[in-house]
Amino acid sequence: MKRFLLLLLAIGVLAACKSKKKAGSGNEPMTFEDFQALFTPGNLPYRLTPDTLQLKLADSLRLDTAALRFLTDTLPKGDFTKNEGVKFYPLQRISGSVVDYVVVKAAGRSQSVGYLCFLDKKGKYLNRIRGASTGSADGTVTSLQIDSKNVVKISSETKLSGSRSALKEDFYMVNPDGTVTLIMTNSNGPTNAGQIFNPIDTLPRKHKFSGDYTSGEMNIVSIRDGDDAKTFQFFITFSKDNGNCKGELSGKGHYIAGNRGEYKDKESSCGISFQFSAGRVSIREIGGCGAYRGIKCFFEGGFVKKAEKKKKK
Template sequence: MKRIFLVLLTIGLFAACKSKKPAGRGSGEPLTFEDFQALFTPGALPYKLNSDSLMLKVPDSLALDTSGLKFLTDTLSKGDFAKGERVKYYPLHKVKGSQVDYFTVKASSRNKSVGYLCFLDKKGKYLNRISAATTGNSDGSVTSVNIDTKNVVKITNETKLSGGKTALKEDFYMVNPDGTTTLIMTNSNGPTNAGQIFNPIDTLPRKHKFSGDYMSGDLSIISIRDGSDPKTFLFFISFSKDNGNCKGELSGKGTYIAGNRGEFKDKESSCGLMFQFSSGRVTMKEIGGCGAYRGIKCFFEGSYVKKAEKKKKKA
């Protein structure tokens, strides 16, 4: 009798162990951050996630529970799927970065898949996420993401055109320690109209004597705006040379160092710029390797003329 009891107990324990699911896989057990990390495949920089990767079939047994999403907030896929649409989430990769760590999560419905790039601080706290890759957008384009060894995040939108042509738009971002992102450059092979430059700092204050917009032709601008104190300034640079075959774009925070000079040093790379201000003009010179923000055959350099401000009409 004792022997039969031991046999039954052994069978029961074996069945229980066999049916037990890991935390985060439908077990209903609380998921620690260590458990959460263990669900992701380790990756390394440079890292890429594209539509082809999202199309690969992932077993449903690898889907995350709701408990697995508490580290990412319940708004992970908000706005990307229709209300009431059934969405499953799959852990993809974890990659260590310089300022933050990266986790990629795949969200899939019957109609499409979206890849999210999530930012976590070094202590494992969720900071932010961006939609970084898709199998298809409403405009017919697909999106992919690349993170290079300098932690620059590139989001690429690709649209198939008639005649076998493809339109590409590439946005380059810097990820800040708090999980926010800063657009540092945009590349596009689409048509550009003269005089049309999107200036992200256009509406900021320009009370300092050197603040304003400096132009070189219709497609090159150095925009200077007031900083948080008299010793600093904000800038946005966009230039197009050689009939649009060489472009560059960069924004950041500079420092006035002496008299009529200003300087910028990029914290993420060796890129540096020197600004020399004079009456109605600014001359720019590259003092470090800024290849991540421009074409390989052109530089951040040249003389730009200050654009006259439109006088406000008296009320």
């Protein structure tokens, strides 16, 4: 009887030891589920900025060779020299409507780069794009944003003379095979950093509150007529702290009691309150809109309505 009990005890110890083996260690290869578990799960909208890439991560979080085999061995190609000793870190994994996304940080001596990798619904690697960076040779920094409709925006900013900067925004649609299609490009041009591209500029502005409200060269709240008298289209863009903190948001709001308006994002907690008065509008956040702005600034402040240019007869 004692021998039988000892045998059962030995089997139990062996089973416990086996269950405590680290995934991917020894003779047990890393599974795709193990690989996924390395990334923080997230939802859309998603934003990755140079400031986020500059944050130091613990070496214990680094992706090893076993993890990188689920991606590609040419991940950092074209961005780093052979002798930089690039380290890779897992940032985020997000389920998309067409493909799934994993975001990987590559840290070298010259810069840090955030890669947006596309995987099919079965976990097969398809492609990657360079989403964000802390600075290339010409001083250009880039940031990445994916909205709730899975549209990918890559923003590139190059410092010019003085406090001026040139901004270029490329919008992409992701295809099921991992390729991307360029939908639209916005650019203020390399010689005129004071120009703002307004995507709703040509829409009707017959409502008494419709028009463009500004606060300095690079800050605008644009209001246009909605589908009816109770709704409005808006576009907000701002640049604060000498261009170090920016925000951009567009959508459809609705008018409420008095001279007030409100917008609430259906896909996130972001909300904006609009207070209209004679020739002015004041805005403030009524929800977290961090996916659409820098972490050190907010959608807030007062803006003065610009006089509309009269059309020549």
